[in-house]
Amino acid sequence: MKKPTSLPLFSTYEYDSRFYDELFEKNKEIRDIYKTLFNLFGTYSVNEFDRLNEQAKASFFNLGITFQVYGENEVEEKIFPFDLFPRIIGSKDWEVIEKGVLQRSKALNLFLWDLYHDQKIIKQGIVPLDLISSSDNFLSKMKGINPAGRIYNHISGTDLIKHSDGSYYVLEDNIRCPSGVSYVIGNRKAVKHALFGVFNQYNAHSVMDYGSHLLETMESVKPKGVDNPVCVIITPGVYNSAYYEHSFLAKQMGVMLVEGRDLFVKNGFVYMRTIYGPEKVDVIYRRIDDIFIDPLVFNPDSLLGVPGLFSVYKKGNVTLVNAPGTGVADDKAIYTYMPEIIKYYLDEDPILNNVHTYHCSRKKELDYVLKNIDKLVVKPVDESGGYGISIGNRLSKIEIEKVKETIKAAPRKYIAQPIMSLSTHPTYIEENDSFESRHVDLRTFTLLGKDKEFVLKGGLTRVALKKGNLVVNSSQGGGSKDTWVLKK
Template sequence: MKETKTLPLFSTYELDSRFYDELLKDNNEVREVYKTLYNLFGSYSVSEFDRLNKQAKDSFFNLGITFQVYGDKEVKEKIFPFDLFPRIINNKEWTTIEKGVLQRSKALNLFLWDVYHDQKIIKQGIVPEDLIKSSANFLPEMIGLDPPGGIYNHISGTDLIKHSDGKYYVLEDNIRCPSGVSYVIGNRNAVKHALFGVFNQYNAHTVVDYGSKLLDTMESVKPNGVDAPVCVIITPGVYNSAYYEHSFLAKQMGVVLVEGRDLFVENGFVYMRTIYGPEKVDVIYRRVDDLFIDPLVFKKDSMLGVPGLFSVYQKGNVTLVNAPGTGVADDKAVYTYMPEIIKYYLDEEPILNNVHTYHCSRKDELKYVIENIDKLVVKPVDESGGYGISIGSKLTKEEIETVKKTILAAPRKYIAQPIMSLSTHPTYIDENESFESRHVDLRTFTLLGKDTDFVLKGGLSRVALKKGNLIVNSSQGGGSKDTWVLKK
């Protein structure tokens, strides 16, 4: 078969047969769905593309699309790294992804209801009781509490990878405060501005409807007796790493962005301070962690929450999105039981596979992990943002010994997975002035409301910008690219 003609911007692009390359087949031929894009990008000179690339990055800067990185000595605000070459997912693949992530979100919601009520899955020995009770994110205060509409995880972020076998696998579920959707929309706007003509040729689904769908979801779980709910987003403030997203979503939905000091509790209800006087608040999309939402119940010294908020929630007079205590279900140790959880609550086989996972609290699996760290990725069960991850193949002998000691000191806190072959995708590398293959994953966003659900037809394709790196999180130096889900 005829080889693909190498174009100037792809002069250093190399196919690595160990990984699934989303642009090229094994014979170096461009996949059909990418041919129009490949030819368009290949027609640019380096100087022309640099100009387009700079325009896209300038638009991010002008819009304030940033994130915070917390270092040992200082907090830095950075423009979110963005790559102009979009990722394309065909309709057939997306249908499987969408059904799979929705299945997981529904199963996790039923699991949360059970964990905080009858605990049947524990009593029947499917999920161990000590796994739940020892989770740092299990909130005893939620036991017996019925969230409005019966929904705990209104917003779920499911992280997927495409393995060398060409299949998608779930890396983890995020149902506390999953972030990144603002970058999905920012990426789309930047690409449409720079590549308007070619975007229209591809007939991709929109992603800019997320704000309206999120507002619909929030309004669907309004407290009983409320006709026209007042919805707000509560943020920890401007120094939070995801503050841009908080303000962006508030604008998208047309709701007020508040901090804890803007709200108060009186006579069993929550009110917002306004220039016109107090206004009752019915639904709060919280981007404040569980233990900081109410200093009367959780962390006594929290300045981020609202005194008395949890008592109002217990009375059913306000809805919190996502519900407190959801983190017990996105614990990476609970992830190991997802196939059983799906089967138990939905009587279905998982549509999307888990990555095989070893939980270090199990003695036989702990032994295997300790003896094979050089072949595994070790992760803390309750961290996010790529923090605390150890990739065995990248460690020195001394570092491996340190990881062993850390695991043995607290086995419950760690899981391990095989080093998966994340797919590769063209990514423009400024210093080399050409496209190179970099590893990518995909975060999808699912909304659950009362009698309603929605999966955003697109997602955050995150890119490990360092060559050979498998950690894609922005906090670890990763970037992102637009994701086009085709309508047909």
């Protein structure tokens, strides 16, 4: 096959052999899976592509696809940054990813059931008791409660990277309130609108059916004795960073989006206030943290939750998605035990590997971390959104000493990992009018219900828009791409 000619949009693209480049082979040939896309993009001049890029941004603006960033003194609402050059994942790679994230979700669900019941994994010395009892997200009030369908993590988000060796590794598991799926669907809409002819050249799986699968998952875990469950999404309100997603998913599923003040408890059931009078609610997809869901049981100052909600949940008269207390399993300290957890509950080896992780509560590992911070990424075990991360080779000597003191003050709260070589992907940089390589990761979305499992075929590819940056979160200046998973 004739080698593709150099394209103006890629004229300044720099191939870096230290990382796995998803567009170029090591010999700088275009990977087969991208050749059609690369040649199609070559038909655009810089001016034409700029126009398409502006159309895509306008599409996001008109759809209200935004997120909020919390600074020290203000809250800023931003249009979600989006790159038009999609990421492509072949069917063989996806088969491994899908099986791997489903395996992790199932194992974590069994782990949660065990933690809140017999705690066999602790009694057998596989996971230490103090790791669980010291977790801020372990909810002792959940002990002995049997969630409908025995499901805790109905919705899981698994973050993956592709390393320089070409293999996928799991960075972390998110099973409290994993967000971002609305951007997956928004990205697809924007790409199909701006690049319809390009998209049709590839046989990619749809991502537009997520809402129907989510609703089916929720309905599958309805309380006993309910035939046609009423499902709702509860949101903290318009000032929440993910409010766009809450409203988007409610619309996708055709269910009501409510706040705590819209619900009340009476005679052991939850009701929703409507213009036609009270309506019983059976399943609640909650986007509110545990501590705020019921002021009578948890934080008495909470104005976000519903007084009495937890007592109804304990009786089995309402289902909460995800279940309270799931956060203990996405604690980054628990992540270090995932290979053992998978083996214990499923009698299987992990399909997807963990990144080697040091937990600072262990003396030997703490000593190693303190001596090698310049080679490590240090993360708080209970933060999300990229907050609190320290990348050692970006720190000054003074900053390294500050990180050391922070870790030593509370070792349980920190883990450390080697600085991984996240794969790179071509990303359009507006100020340079050309494509440049930027680091990416992938968040996948898995649904578990009663006799139902589903992995969305096309996750959220997140992009670190700053050159050389490894933090891809939108709250830290990252953007996203559409992700095409190809059919066989």
